[in-house]
Structures are given as C-alpha cells and as structure tokens.
Amino acid sequence: MKKFRGVVLASSLLVLAAGCKKETAPAPEAPVASQPAAKPPVVPIPSNHIYDENADPKADIAAAQKKAKAEHKNVILDFGGDWCGDCQVLYYYLHKSPNAEVLKKNFVLVPVWIGRMDHNVDIAAKYGVPIKKGVPALAVLDGQSGNVIYSQAQGEFADMRHMDEKYATDFLDRWKP
Numbered sequence: 001m002k003k004f005r006g007v008v009l010a011s012s013l014l015v016l017a018a019g020c021k022k023e024t025a026p027a028p029e030a031p032v033a034s035q036p037a038a039k040p041p042v043v044p045i046p047s048n049h050i051y052d053e054n055a056d057p058k059a060d061i062a063a064a065q066k067k068a069k070a071e072h073k074n075v076i077l078d079f080g081g082d083w084c085g086d087c088q089v090l091y092y093y094l095h096k097s098p099n100a101e102v103l104k105k106n107f108v109l110v111p112v113w114i115g116r117m118d119h120n121v122d123i124a125a126k127y128g129v130p131i132k133k134g135v136p137a138l139a140v141l142d143g144q145s146g147n148v149i150y151s152q153a154q155g156e157f158a159d160m161r162h163m164d165e166k167y168a169t170d171f172l173d174r175w176k177p
Contacts, residue, residue, distance in 0.1 A: 045085040045161060046092050050078075051113035057123050061141075064108040068143030071108075074177050075141040079112045079124050079131050086160040087136040093160070093168035102169070106176035108143075127151055134158025140175045150175055 064075045080087035094103050103109060112120050114131055124131045127139040127148050134155030142149050160167070 046088050047082075048088060048091055049082055050087065050091050051081055051111045053113045053115070053119070055111075055113065057110070057112045057120055060110050060112075061123075064110045065141065065143070065146050068108045068141070072143060072177060073106055073108050074143045074149070074175060075146075076103075076107050076109045076175075077112055077123075077127055077129070077139040077141065078109060078136055079114050079120070079129055079138070080136040081114055081116070083116075084135050086134075086158055089160040089163075090136045090157055090168065093165040094172075096165060099165065099168050099172055102172045102176065106172065128153075130155075136160065138171075143177060 061075070061077065067073070068075045078087075078090070080090075082088075093099060094109070112123060114120055114124065114135060114137075117131055117135075121131060124137065127141070128151035129137045129139050130153065131137045133153070134157070136157045137155070138150070138152050138157060139148055140150040141147065
C-alpha cells in the first residue's frame with residue numbers, strides 16, 4: 001500500500017508540475033500603430049534661403065511698414081528658419097501663381113529668422129506670435145496703422161507640408177487690404 005501511495009503521490013506531482021509549466025507564448029502579431037500612418041508631403045520640400053540670420057528684423061519691419069503705408073498694402077511677418085520644411089513649403093506656395101501675384105499686389109513680406117526657436121523671440125512675442133507652437137508662424141500688420149490684425153495662435157501653418165496651396169491662397173485673400 002505504501003508503494004501505491006508513493007506512485008499516486010509521484011503521479012500527482014507530475015500532473016501538478018505539468019499544469020504549472022509556462023505556456024508557450026503565441027506568435028507575436030504585427031505591432032498595432034497608435035497613430036495613423038504619416039501622410040506624405042503634398043509637395044516635395046524645397047530648399048531656399050529665406051531667413052537671413054544677419055538681418056535686423058526691427059529695421060526690416062519698420063521699412064516694411066513704411067513701404068506698406070505708401071503702397072496701401074499690409075505687412076506679413078513670417079517667423080521661421082531655413083531648416084524648417086514647413087517654412088519652405090509655405091514660401092513655395094506664397095511665391096507660386098496665383099498667390100505670387102496676390103502677395104506682390106497686397107503685401108510686404110518680412111521673413112524673421114528665429115534660429116532654433118531661440119532668436120528674435122522678443123519680436124515674435126511683441127506681435128503675439130507663439131513660435132513655440134510651431135513654425136512657420138505668421139502675423140499680419142495693418143499697413144496704415146501698423147497694428148496687428150492677425151496673429152496665429154495655435155501653429156496653424158506648422159504642418160504646411162501636408163496642406164495644399166489653397167490654404168495659403170485663402171490666407172492671402174482673407175488678409176489683403
């Protein structure tokens with residue numbers, strides 16, 4: 001009987017041990033993306049020299065206001081950097097027909113270099129442009145008074161590479177004098 005109890009005990013231990021064995025993990029599934037796949041840029045990102053790091057933006061803005069007043073135009077302040085792909089796309093859209101004609105007829109454009117978001121931030125702040133929300137960042141000044149009539153608040157242009165040129169067209173049409 002002792003032998004039988006020993007066999008039963010050993011068998012029970014084997015069954016328990018088999019039940020405690022780690023199960024083989026199922027084959028890993030393809031990772032689930034937490035965000036939708038990135039959209040490709042609408043246009044290839046050009047590479048232009050737009051923002052002059054040696055410029056004097058305060059003097060450039062004063063000259064632009066004087067010119068805008070004389071020519072009955074508004075002033076667009078464009079805060080960005082040449083490293084910024086979205087700034088490059090905005091520049092491309094603004095200088096492509098029909099926007100180029102609207103820009104030339106109605107605005108004086110002042111590019112303001114912001115370095116890596118660490119230069120001319122005082123100027124951006126003066127015109128109510130929160131560059132930390134993204135660039136390009138724009139403000140529009142009334143050509144006659146010099147008052148800010150538009151200042152982007154939420155990085156509205158910071159994704160230009162995924163927007164079409166109509167966005168720039170609508171902006172120009174809305175803020176022309």
